Amino acid sequence: MKKQVSEKVREKDLLEIVDEVAKGRISRRQFLERGLAMGLSVSAVGTVLAACGKKVNKNTSETMPSMDQTKPKSINLWNWADYMDNATKKNFTAKYGIQVKESYFDDNEALRTKLMAGGGAGYDVMVPSDYMVHILIMSNLVEPLDIKGYNSSTPEGFIPNFEGVGPSFKNPVYDDPKEFGGFHHSVPYAWGTTGIGHRTDVLPAQITGWADLWNPAYSQKIDMLNDEREDLGAALKKNGHSLNTKVQSELDTAMHDLIKQKPYVRTYDSISPKSAMIKGMALTHCWTGDVVLALWSGAVTTKNLEFVLPIEGIPVFVDNLCIPPNPNSRYGAHLFINYLLDPAVQAPLQAWIGYFSPVPAAVPMVKKLDSNVYAFAPTEAQLALKTTEVYNDLGDFAQAYATAWVTVKGA
Amino acid sequence: MAGPVLVSPMAFWMVAFFLVPLLLIVLYSFGTQHTYQSTPSLGFKLDAYRRIFTESEYRHAFVLTAQMVVANTVGCLLIGFPLAYFISLKSGKRKTLFVLLVMMPFWTSFLIRTFAWKIILDDGGLLNNWLVDLHMRTRGNPIHLMYTNKAVYAGLIYDYLPFMVLPLFVSIEKIHRSLFEASKDLGAGKWTTFRRVTLPLSLPGIFAGSLLVAIPTTGEFVIPVILGGGKVVVWGWLIEEAFHAGHNWVLGAALSNVLLVFMVIVIALYARAMTSEEAYA
Numbered sequence: 001m002k003k004q005v006s007e008k009v010r011e012k013d014l015l016e017i018v019d020e021v022a023k024g025r026i027s028r029r030q031f032l033e034r035g036l037a038m039g040l041s042v043s044a045v046g047t048v049l050a051a052c053g054k055k056v057n058k059n060t061s062e063t064m065p066s067m068d069q070t071k072p073k074s075i076n077l078w079n080w081a082d083y084m085d086n087a088t089k090k091n092f093t094a095k096y097g098i099q100v101k102e103s104y105f106d107d108n109e110a111l112r113t114k115l116m117a118g119g120g121a122g123y124d125v126m127v128p129s130d131y132m133v134h135i136l137i138m139s140n141l142v143e144p145l146d147i148k149g150y151n152s153s154t155p156e157g158f159i160p161n162f163e164g165v166g167p168s169f170k171n172p173v174y175d176d177p178k179e180f181g182g183f184h185h186s187v188p189y190a191w192g193t194t195g196i197g198h199r200t201d202v203l204p205a206q207i208t209g210w211a212d213l214w215n216p217a218y219s220q221k222i223d224m225l226n227d228e229r230e231d232l233g234a235a236l237k238k239n240g241h242s243l244n245t246k247v248q249s250e251l252d253t254a255m256h257d258l259i260k261q262k263p264y265v266r267t268y269d270s271i272s273p274k275s276a277m278i279k280g281m282a283l284t285h286c287w288t289g290d291v292v293l294a295l296w297s298g299a300v301t302t303k304n305l306e307f308v309l310p311i312e313g314i315p316v317f318v319d320n321l322c323i324p325p326n327p328n329s330r331y332g333a334h335l336f337i338n339y340l341l342d343p344a345v346q347a348p349l350q351a352w353i354g355y356f357s358p359v360p361a362a363v364p365m366v367k368k369l370d371s372n373v374y375a376f377a378p379t380e381a382q383l384a385l386k387t388t389e390v391y392n393d394l395g396d397f398a399q400a401y402a403t404a405w406v407t408v409k410g411a
Numbered sequence: 412m413a414g415p416v417l418v419s420p421m422a423f424w425m426v427a428f429f430l431v432p433l434l435l436i437v438l439y440s441f442g443t444q445h446t447y448q449s450t451p452s453l454g455f456k457l458d459a460y461r462r463i464f465t466e467s468e469y470r471h472a473f474v475l476t477a478q479m480v481v482a483n484t485v486g487c488l489l490i491g492f493p494l495a496y497f498i499s500l501k502s503g504k505r506k507t508l509f510v511l512l513v514m515m516p517f518w519t520s521f522l523i524r525t526f527a528w529k530i531i532l533d534d535g536g537l538l539n540n541w542l543v544d545l546h547m548r549t550r551g552n553p554i555h556l557m558y559t560n561k562a563v564y565a566g567l568i569y570d571y572l573p574f575m576v577l578p579l580f581v582s583i584e585k586i587h588r589s590l591f592e593a594s595k596d597l598g599a600g601k602w603t604t605f606r607r608v609t610l611p612l613s614l615p616g617i618f619a620g621s622l623l624v625a626i627p628t629t630g631e632f633v634i635p636v637i638l639g640g641g642k643v644v645v646w647g648w649l650i651e652e653a654f655h656a657g658h659n660w661v662l663g664a665a666l667s668n669v670l671l672v673f674m675v676i677v678i679a680l681y682a683r684a685m686t687s688e689e690a691y692a
Contacts, residue, residue: 109655116449139447226641228656267558267640279535396446402657410468410644 062183064144064153065330072329074099075124075336078111080319083127083190085352092339098332108132115141120324124333130318131229133186134174134393143323144183146334151182158334161341161359162187168383169358172318173244174392186320187337188358190350192288193378194230194315197273201304203282209310210238213283214257219264221282226268228405229391230315231258234285237313243389246397255404259411268409277305287317288376292354295372307376313387314378318358440664451661459665468644469666476646479567479635480628486568487575487624488617494572495579495616496609499586513576521570525637528566532556532638558640566634571627575620582616583609611688618685622678629670646670 077084081104089100105111108129114120116139128136136142144150148157162170169188171177177184198207203221213222213234224231233243235254245251269276273286278299284290291307294300321337323330339345343357347365350357354373357363367374382388394401440459442451463469498509516524531537534553542548556562586609594604632647646666653663 109658112658113449135447226636262642265640265642268636268642269640271637279533398446399444399657399659402652402659406468406644406649406652406657409641409648410471 062144062181064146064151064183067146067153067158067331067334068329069331070329071096071335072098072124072332074101075327075329075332076122077102077336078120078123078126078324079104080127083319083353085349087352088340088345088349091345092336095339096335098335100336112136112139112141115139115324121326122328123324124327124329125336126322126324127189127319128186128322129320129391130172130174131391131393133320133322136322137175137180137185138393141325142185143325143327143330144180144185145187145323145337146330147184147187150177150184158331159187159338159341161338164341164343164359164361166358166360169318173390174318175320186322187341189319189321189340190353190355191316191318191358192355193309194225194233194285194287194317195291195310195376196308197277197281197284197286197291197294198306198308199277199280199282199300199304200306202280207283207306207308209308209312210234211312212308213285214238214261214264216264218283220266222261222265222285223273223276223281223283224261224265224268224285225273225287226270228401230285231268231408232401232404233315233391234310235261237310237315237387240312240387243313243315244392244394246394248400251400251404255408258408262408262411288356289354291376292372295375296354302372302375309376309378309382313389314382314385316383316388316390318390319355436664436667438664439660440668442661444659444661446658449658449660451664456661459662460669462662463665463669469649472644472646472649475643476629479563479631479645480625482564483567483571483628484575484621484625486564487571488621490568491572491575491579491620492613492617495576495583498576498580499584510577510580513573513580516573522633522637525566525570525634528562528569528638529557532562532565557638558642560639562638563635566638567628567631570634571624574623574627578619578623579613579616582613582619586612614685614688618682622681626674626678629674 075098077089077100079102084102089102093099103123105114105126108131111126111128112132112135115136120126120141128142133142146152146154146158147162148155148160150157152158165188169191171184172186172188175184175186196207196210196213203218212218213224224234229243232251232254235257236243236245236250238257239250239253241247241250241254266281267276273284273290274293274297276284277286277290277294278297288307291305294305295302321340323333323337327333340349341359343359343361343365346357346359346362347369350362350366351369351373354370356374356377357366363374378388438453439451441455441457442453443456444451494513498506498513501509529536533539534555534557536557538556539548539553542554543550548554556565590608590612591604594608599607630647630650632645632651635641635643635645636648650663650666650670653659653666657663
């Protein structure tokens, strides 16, 4: 009897892996693994061939394109896999008579490479993350949005629902209108935080922050994300530094700390933090979405799994709606972006994808629809802390991070 | 007259999709990377190569990759040879069945097959459960295999074995049975027959199989990441990282070129050694 049960469990395991790999129902912020999982890994030669040495530099004299208000038949959405439910798209079609065709990208870097190669043509709306929005603006790979108060082409603009976006998400560091001549290039779509998944039944101890991931007593009970920015970010935060630091000595300290931590780490993995938590890994460095997925699986509950928002500082990521250069329909894109910011649309959407809504009015509705999504959300006070930070573009200093990461992995 | 015309599509293909990209990779490796551009601007800078040849990370990665390639090739050969030999002894439908079984794993995604090893090797996985059932191990005291080198090699040999078995099978099967009988008639024992007849005649298969395993292994980075826990750096990962998350095509191109040149030299030497062996046989 017992044997049968364990067979069942194993079968479920396998199905889950197949599911994770095939459908990509895994947390969406991954660099290496995501691409592999989707079977679309970047082959060097292919990418090189695709890119046709286009020179791009930040255009200093940006202008707001005019708005041709004819409704398109359809618009093309370029999204992360499993990052929008069908109902949301269908309801948009019912309301505006515009079909939404969705295609997917693996990760921010893949999006950037394709855009730089001129492969973004034909898409109307794309969903890059925070730091990538800044890179895309700097590279002239995103069009300004027509929003009231941001050089809009009409007094009203075309995204009235932007009013309802939470104040902390309105002018983020990665898309600050002050930096870009008053233009706004992105609106937030969904957000989340990084933290530590803690199985309280496996490790009945008080876990409060990043420093716990350096405690030798928890050796081999720690899984880290396999992610340059996240791992260096965790070490930087532990030391009280900014996760966007451009100070070489701070980065060096973080790098040495990660090397010191290496023997305590069981694995660096961004694909299956959810499974790790379900199987009883004591401390799992992961994203909010992973914890929500673990809770949704029913194998763990908030009684034995908590998501620790580290006291030293909480990393925040925001995914954004942007319009790539030369969309099929700027008007259709604006209609869709505005629609997605409607609280009544946001609520079921976030309850389905499992991330947080940047629209405050939608939050109580999400909570009503699903009790797990906001189980471990940061409070307003936590969000307002100076140590709570969004990942931003590092400019040329990104190379220093890449070098540090390779050194950590090779140590 | 028809010759050049017939060959032109193939020639175009080779130039457009092999030579040009290869040339680009060479050019990029001497260029300069800009943060907000994907393709490097061209020039003649040796910085990337200097970095590869002076920094210890790259030396470590190179040694580790070489070890991985040799171990995987030898491992596949040691397991693959008896298997290929065994299959070649079967006749008719049986033979087809076994060849089919060797190829069957290809029907499933490489990634899913690699992930499946997690289920076998995990602390609470199949293998540890069996050991408990056989009373060779107690529950709560499992052998830790996941995220170790052992797991990496299990995954590597498993994934690459068919590439070794199939060419070996082809070449062993071609050996005429009468040769074994002749060897026996002339008083050779089983071992001598193997050493003097079977092995030399299967050299082409060993050669082809070894290359088919070794060459892709040089660029392998998925298995070390998934089964090894991403704790070691192999060459393929360095290339992937440079082109992708690192946004440094210059470095990525230089890494690719170093590997390419090294591989060409090794393969040339290997081919030479193997042909002189065959000539001797």
